[in-house]
Amino acid sequence: MSQVIIYNLDGELLGTVTLKHAIKMLYRQVAQVHESVPGEMYGPYPRPRAVMLLHYVYARWRWERKGRVPYSKQGVMRRDRHRCAYCEKPATTVDHVIPRCQGGSTDWLNVVAACERCNCAKGGLTPDQAGIALRHLPFVPVFTDIWGR
Numbered sequence: 278m279s280q281v282i283i284y285n286l287d288g289e290l291l292g293t294v295t296l297k298h299a300i301k302m303l304y305r306q307v308a309q310v311h312e313s314v315p316g317e318m319y320g321p322y323p324r325p326r327a328v329m330l331l332h333y334v335y336a337r338w339r340w341e342r343k344g345r346v347p348y349s350k351q352g353v354m355r356r357d358r359h360r361c362a363y364c365e366k367p368a369t370t371v372d373h374v375i376p377r378c379q380g381g382s383t384d385w386l387n388v389v390a391a392c393e394r395c396n397c398a399k400g401g402l403t404p405d406q407a408g409i410a411l412r413h414l415p416f417v418p419v420f421t422d423i424w425g426r
Contacts, residue, residue, distance in 0.1 A: 282327040284311055285334055290420070299325050307331055346418050348383070354390050356418045362389035362411050363404070369393055374415065376401045385417040 281299035283291045294302070296319070302308040303322050308330050313323035346352055353371050361368045368390035375381030378401045389411065391399075399407045416422075 281325050282312075283308070284327060284329045285336065286330050286332060288329075289336070291330075291334070291336060296324070299328050302328060346420055346422075348385055348388075350388075352418070353385070353388050353415075356385075356416075356422055357390035357413070360390060361392040361395050362413055362415070363391060363395040363399070363409050365412055366392045366394075370396050372396045372399060374411065375403055379403065386415050389413075389415050 279296045280293040281296055282293055283299075285291050299308070300319055300322060303310065303325070308328040310323055310325045310327075311329040312327040313325050317324035319325075350371050354368060357368060359368050360366070362372070370391055370393055371388050372391035372395070373381045373383065374387050374389060377383070381387050395409065399409060404411055
């Protein structure tokens with residue numbers, strides 16, 4: 278199901294919800310269509326690409342983490358744009374740069390998106406040991422790195 282972007286009343290990006298959830302928000306009149314798909318309707322509403330809340334919501338979770346996003350596999354895939362960090366082909370999994378069997382941790386700075394071929398070829402080795410190079414270094418993303426805009 279497609280995703281719809283949610284903006285706070287002040288225009289701040291809050292995240293995404295499913296199309297079904299966005300339509301429920303419109304029906305309950307807690308949001309209005311901010312951007313729609315031209316010529317497409319979803320029931321009585323234009324099909325939304327983005328909605329804006331009608332009342333300001335204080336997004337404490339964003340400010341308490343200073344804009345940092347909690348680690349997740351999905352977040353790694355989004356941060357790396359679903360591209361393998363070793364060959365740039367479409368990624369289907371994640372890889373620990375320093376493998377866990379060698380003491381590597383599961384966090385933003387040690388995990389990258391990878392295709393199955395590169396992940397299997399690298400196995401329990403570091404990139405140097407496997408003779409392959411990272412095309413981009415992992416980093417700790419902020420909210421806009423994951424969700425854009």
